Amino acid sequence: MKKWTQNFKGLLNLFLQSNCPLCQRPTSQDLCQNCARQLQKCYLKDPRSLWKDPLPVFAWGRYGGILKRAIAAMKYENQPQIARFLGQSLGEAWLLHAPLYEQKIVVVPIPLHPNKQKDRGYNQAALIAQSFCETTGLKLKQNGLTRVRATEAQYSLSASERAKNLTEAFGIGKDFRRRPEVAVLLVDDIYTTGATAMSAMQTLNQAGMKVVGLAASAITLKV
Numbered sequence: 001m002k003k004w005t006q007n008f009k010g011l012l013n014l015f016l017q018s019n020c021p022l023c024q025r026p027t028s029q030d031l032c033q034n035c036a037r038q039l040q041k042c043y044l045k046d047p048r049s050l051w052k053d054p055l056p057v058f059a060w061g062r063y064g065g066i067l068k069r070a071i072a073a074m075k076y077e078n079q080p081q082i083a084r085f086l087g088q089s090l091g092e093a094w095l096l097h098a099p100l101y102e103q104k105i106v107v108v109p110i111p112l113h114p115n116k117q118k119d120r121g122y123n124q125a126a127l128i129a130q131s132f133c134e135t136t137g138l139k140l141k142q143n144g145l146t147r148v149r150a151t152e153a154q155y156s157l158s159a160s161e162r163a164k165n166l167t168e169a170f171g172i173g174k175d176f177r178r179r180p181e182v183a184v185l186l187v188d189d190i191y192t193t194g195a196t197a198m199s200a201m202q203t204l205n206q207a208g209m210k211v212v213g214l215a216a217s218a219i220t221l222k223v
Ligand SMILES: [Zn+2]
Pocket: 020, 021, 022, 023, 024, 025, 031, 032, 033, 034, 035, 036
């Protein structure tokens, strides 16, 4: 009987534990301790170093190594739980280093085109924004923006083509139909050229709304 109970407990633990999406070791967390520790090393010392006009950026980490691997697993290997770690880390950094702003801000994730979201099953930026808001206490406007047009894969285009490709890519979502008196903090997983975020900002600006900046889990630029 005792042996059976032990076996049963062992079996139960096996079900409660899952594998770390980055190294496949068993863990009861979203990521194993080792990978979480490795990821913490990607944290930038000064997340505010790019917080300046025209589009201030608050970035948690440098895109590369295990952070690049984590983002790829989150997006392409059906591992949305990684967004929880990234959003929480971004939120903790924001609580420590939040830039000063006078207005009340709300958080809006950069939307995916509906077709893409349907394929993936989730929008990783929205999941990051959700954890970010749970950590910071900021208000989330999941549907502040919509994607109105499918854009070509950005990496295949030059800088000027990228900007053109993104023109009119966004529309005002149902959360902002009544144009609230708030400023927006955009959230995305990666900040690369800034073309996507800039286009989202222009859409909100044209609707009379202010954008304070963008918070991203990773940046590819040198800082
Ligand atoms: Zn791991």
